Amino acid sequence: MTTSVHQLDDGAWLSVNDSRVVNVSDLWWLARHDFCGCEMADFLAEGFVEVGVDPPDVEGRIAGQCIACGESGVTDWLTLGRVVDPERGDFYAVDPTSVHVPERRRRLARSSDRSE
Numbered sequence: 001m002t003t004s005v006h007q008l009d010d011g012a013w014l015s016v017n018d019s020r021v022v023n024v025s026d027l028w029w030l031a032r033h034d035f036c037g038c039e040m041a042d043f044l045a046e047g048f049v050e051v052g053v054d055p056p057d058v059e060g061r062i063a064g065q066c067i068a069c070g071e072s073g074v075t076d077w078l079t080l081g082r083v084v085d086p087e088r089g090d091f092y093a094v095d096p097t098s099v100h101v102p103e104r105r106r107r108l109a110r111s112s113d114r115s116e
Helices: 102-115
Strands: 005-008 013-016 019-023 027-031 040-054 057-066 072-074 078-085 090-093
Touching: 005 040, 013 040, 013 057, 013 078, 019 078, 019 090, 027 057
Parallel strands: none
Antiparallel strands: 005 013, 013 019, 027 040, 040 057, 057 072, 057 078, 078 090
């Protein structure tokens, strides 16, 4: 089954299989290399610029600004969620306050490796 991914409402929403699943009203916690010079940026997402799929991940580039230093621009590709069961269209959005922290990603990867 094909997974449909696109932006809605001038980049305000990420739609997966015709359901609005992620909006840009959140603060995204980004590591230094992801956006600006702040150690951890509280990034105010203003709009999705591009979205795409790198199976099983749904990724996007987001326009916005760091509320600490004021840097504005567009992020690199960020994981916005994961299509877990393409046959049923199950999609799980990420928690923007945790998944983009590199140390947390490494811990999550190690713990998932141990559970298999």
